[in-house]
Amino acid sequence: MPNGNQLPIKCIIVDDEPMARDVVRRYVQMVPTLKLVGEFGNAIDATIFLQEQSVDIIFLDIKMPQLTGTEFVRSLHTVPKIIFTTAHKEYAHEGFELDVTDYLLKPIRFDRFLRAVNKAFPQKQQEIQSAAAVAAEEGKPANSFIYLRLDRKMKKVLLDDILYIESNRDYVKVFTEKDIIITRQTIASVEAMLSESQFIRVHRSYIVSLSKLKSFTAETVEIGNKELPIGKLYRNNFLKLQGS
Incomplete structure (x- = not known):
């Protein structure tokens, strides 16, 4: 987990819906203190990635094929901050039983997304909000690169x-x-x-x-x-x- 001098906050998105990933990705890019290091359409690929990489936060859908979001969290030996992103209210209770940071219902608003990130890292709240405000004012992501998925790895492209x-x-x-x-x-x-x-x-x-x-x-x-x-x-x- 990042301390007061370590930036950015590394995160991944795990969701089987491409449009849902698009929304969260855009929100992540609006917050320069967040760094997207992986994006996956299922929890199995995310599990493989996490065997070699550590992250600070996972934006995670719950209802997915093969392995659900809650099953995925239970399978992790080291659990980072978890923010569930789902369209199903009925999973809220099960999600909070796992002591996740927050539970976002789709469609997700940016202000609600930002509140969840602040909740995950309260010590960085002012820094996160300031960076997001600057990015929003400029109307563009602050990153100078993107990650594209090639098979089971993410390639950085300037x-x-x-x-x-x-x-x-x-x-x-x-x-x-x-x-x-x-x-x-x-x-x-x-x-x-x-x-x-x-x-x-x-x-x-x-x-x-x-x-x-x-x-x-x-x-x-x-x-x-x-x-x-x-x-x-x-x-x-x-x-x-x-x-x-």
Whole structure:
């Protein structure tokens, strides 16, 4: 557990619903004192991760296949701070029997999320609230990187290295200055992790880095040696932000 001089607070998200993970991920990114080091769609993968890594807090769904959130907590030898995130009120009693920090009902509001984090680390309450306020005022996450899941590990990707992102149905290709990263995530879930001041959706299948934009027309954008289409639904917003 972090002490007064140790930052950030390491956390993971465990939830089988992609949209629910998106919400919690965005909230974590709003609080610079929190560092997301893992994201899992089931408790078994999270168990494997925790065999090699320690964390300070787990945002944990309860009703999941194979292994429920409560069964997962009972299986842990060392239990970090636990904040349950669930749509089912009936599990509240069982959750609190495990002496968890808090119990958040979906849909989760940011103020309620922040209160739960403050409850987990009361000694850092002022620091957490101040950092969150700055991030909220700026309207973007404070992190300069994201983590993408590759098989059973999380790969750190610097935002400044990303050229553009392409969706291919069941997976996403992230084109960087050095390589191409393929991850089984939706383009919407990746978009939720990105700073709006650095990236923009130009098509249902493409997100581009604004700093890597070489040129554009009303129909296309040029990134590196690649020309990408601008979708009709995204054109007005893109051109407006470019002052055109």
